[in-house]
Amino acid sequence: QVQLQESGPGLVKPSETLSLTCTVSGGSISGSYWIWVRQPPGKGLEYLGYVQPNGNTNYNPSLMSRVTISVDTSKNQFSLNMNSVTAADTAVYYCARDKGGRAFDVWGQGTMVIVSS
Amino acid sequence: EILLTQSPGTLSLSPGERATLSCRASQSVNNNYLAWYQQKPGQAPRLLISGASSRATGIPDRFSGSGSGTDFTLTISRLEPEDLAVYYCQQYGNSPVTFGPGTKVEIK
Numbered sequence: 001q002v003q004l005q006e007s008g009p010g011l012v013k014p015s016e017t018l019s020l021t022c023t024v025s026g027g028s029i030s031g032s033y034w035i036w037v038r039q040p041p042g043k044g045l046e047y048l049g050y051v052q053p054n055g056n057t058n059y060n061p062s063l064m065s066r067v068t069i070s071v072d073t074s075k076n077q078f079s080l081n082m083n084s085v086t087a088a089d090t091a092v093y094y095c096a097r098d099k100g101g102r103a104f105d106v107w108g109q110g111t112m113v114i115v116s117s
Numbered sequence: 118e119i120l121l122t123q124s125p126g127t128l129s130l131s132p133g134e135r136a137t138l139s140c141r142a143s144q145s146v147n148n149n150y151l152a153w154y155q156q157k158p159g160q161a162p163r164l165l166i167s168g169a170s171s172r173a174t175g176i177p178d179r180f181s182g183s184g185s186g187t188d189f190t191l192t193i194s195r196l197e198p199e200d201l202a203v204y205y206c207q208q209y210g211n212s213p214v215t216f217g218p219g220t221k222v223e224i225k
């Protein structure tokens with residue numbers, strides 16, 4: 001079955017860019033929406049956005065100016081870039097899949113990103 | 118943006134008891150695209166219910182979802198010790214996707 005694995009730096013300096021990649025294994029990246037969600041320590045879940053295999057994107061308006069999600073179908077990967085980070089961006093970042101109308105049925109294990117100098 | 122409110126904030130019950138979790142939306146959720154997730158400590162969320170009432174693959178039938186429009190319910194018919202978790206509702210019928218603040222289920 002499809003599995004997702006996040007990767008990227010665990011520590012990012014304030015004002016810099018957070019970059020994470022999610023690798024899709026056990027299935028094709030085609031035909032689904034690919035999602036990023038984050039969870040600050042001790043808090044709830046926040047939707048960041050999605051990318052489709054054709055490159056179409058949708059972002060949470062609260063973060064839209066700082067977030068870019070892209071896809072590399074040749075590598076079965078999709079990525080998250082968030083610029084101008086602050087301590088408030090410290091969180092566990094999850095990637096997930098939505099097959100369309102079925103909610104987020106597959107999740108990665110999550111990766112903790114700390115924003116600190 | 119649709120605001121989701123979950124109640125109660127914390128639910129403390131004994132094994133075998135019935136748990137009823139509520140999720141209320143600030144406006145009607147398109148297509149009743151309302152999902153429930155279970156998040157155990159230190160783990161990623163797991164999809165339990167989509168489309169308000171459809172159980173995800175592999176989810177025990179003691180978990181059931183109901184509701185439509187703005188009012189939705191997750192019921193755990195007979196609590197088991199491994200059901201200790203935070204349960205989140207999510208609407209994905211209106212952009213942007215939003216999550217509720219969660220209900221923590223404690224096992225006495």
